[in-house]
Amino acid sequence: MTLYFTKEHEWLRVEGESAVVGITKHAAEELGELVFVEVRDAGTEVKAGESVAVVESVKAASDIYAPVDGEVLEGNAALTDDPARVSSDPEGEGWILKFRITNPDQLSGLLDAAAYAALIA
Amino acid sequence: MSTDSLLHTPLFSLHEDQGGKMVPFAGYAMPLNYADGIMAEHRHVRTHAGLFDVSHMGQVKVRARSGSVEAAAKALERLVPADIVAIKNGRQRYTQFTNAQGGILDDLMVARLDDTLLLVVNAACKAADIALMQDELVDCLVEPLEERALLALQGPEAEQALASLAPDVKTMAFMDVRALDVDGASCVISRSGYTGEDGFEISVPALDASRVARQLLAQPNVKPIGLGARDSLRLEAGMCLYGADIDETTTPVEAALEWSIQKSRRKGGAREGGFPGADIILGQLENGVARRRVGLLAEGRAPVRGGAPLYSDPAFADGIGKVTSGAFGPTVEAPVAMGYVATAYAAPKSPVFAELRGRAVPAVVASLPFVPARFKR
The missing domain is CATH 3.30.70.1400 (Aminomethyltransferase beta-barrel domains)
Structure with a gap:
């Protein structure tokens, strides 16, 4: 299991060819309490940088981008009734979607925990 | 985001002390929210009392x-x-x-x-x-009046909090205005606001503003509230935001603000017309308008926001208007919006469709306000 981060303030926990994706604690603090989370349909294939989900605070909607090429496997169903879970536990129970990685070579272009910490410092 | 080149209100240091997240707004550095966040601040105003800095006005x-x-x-x-x-x-x-x-x-x-x-x-x-x-x-x-700050104290406990510093406010009714001393500062207080709750707006000399604000924040159950909650509170209260819900292209009649045009200024009134655009506005009062500002309640939990087009049909064949403000309403606990629709669709419960990320979201026209006003009449 390897943990990666993106410049768009997402985290990606990779196990084999699949990954769990969420937003970082920093992003969750910036967005404030979420009121709605919508993940694209399971089976949707996306390129890195395309939107895979939308998270909404009271004030604004923000896209969640695919960190690498892949396919949406499932959204976190618990967020339908309790989107605020992303705000309270963004790197745990507030995960947003599961994702199948189709181009693992792109992972080397992502950040590790130290590089992400430096980015937001 | 740099806020270095922005103007500061007399309460800028207070906002920083209180942990305000400062953002640019109309050329000023203003607090979007404090540590509790927009949802909690919104609910606090509806249940207790909140202090807003509106000195940029x-x-x-x-x-x-x-x-x-x-x-x-x-x-x-x-x-x-x-x-x-x-x-x-x-x-x-x-x-x-x-x-x-x-x-x-x-x-x-x-x-x-x-x-x-x-x-x-x-x-x-x-x-x-x-x-x-x-x-x-x-x-x-x-x-x-450049040397005056403006504070808004809003919520069911606003009277109690302000009365501890200026007891006479208890005798004021909604839309009353009075010159009163607050902790030695010469203030002009109105019983009004932009939240749908009872409350006050307090014009205070800039030099006294921070002290008076701190005195109010020291009262039980008074918390500082940012612009984020100010927007969601006014939206639930059905009040217009200039630049979003009303602007140079919308008339007061289209905006459903005709209640603010008294009989004396209408056709046949003692001082009929005489203001810019009177021919058009008075004509609209007599003959109606092609579109009206309405409230909108969308199905589901996804907020429909300003700019979203509105249609009479889910296939987007017949455009009938657009959303001008929308957010998740923390008190309503559902998405709330307002916008303009063709007059045929302006009656409450009219079904419409909003376009959201390419999909048709069913919505109904709703009476405003979304949350009943609690003014002290």
């Missing part, structure tokens, strides 16, 4: 050169459709500056206090409003 004194407040009121009626002459001493009224097309240049509050009219106008419009009045009201002295 323009406060303007208008007096007739003759010294007669009736003359000042008559002069201001050349620019707005409300009956200003009828405002009694110590009362205030909501109105709009209009243009020749009947569009809204700004919306504002006008209070009458002794020989003076006191106006509160929007931050983004204040320079234009002052220039307009200085050009058009040559029989008046138009004086921007």
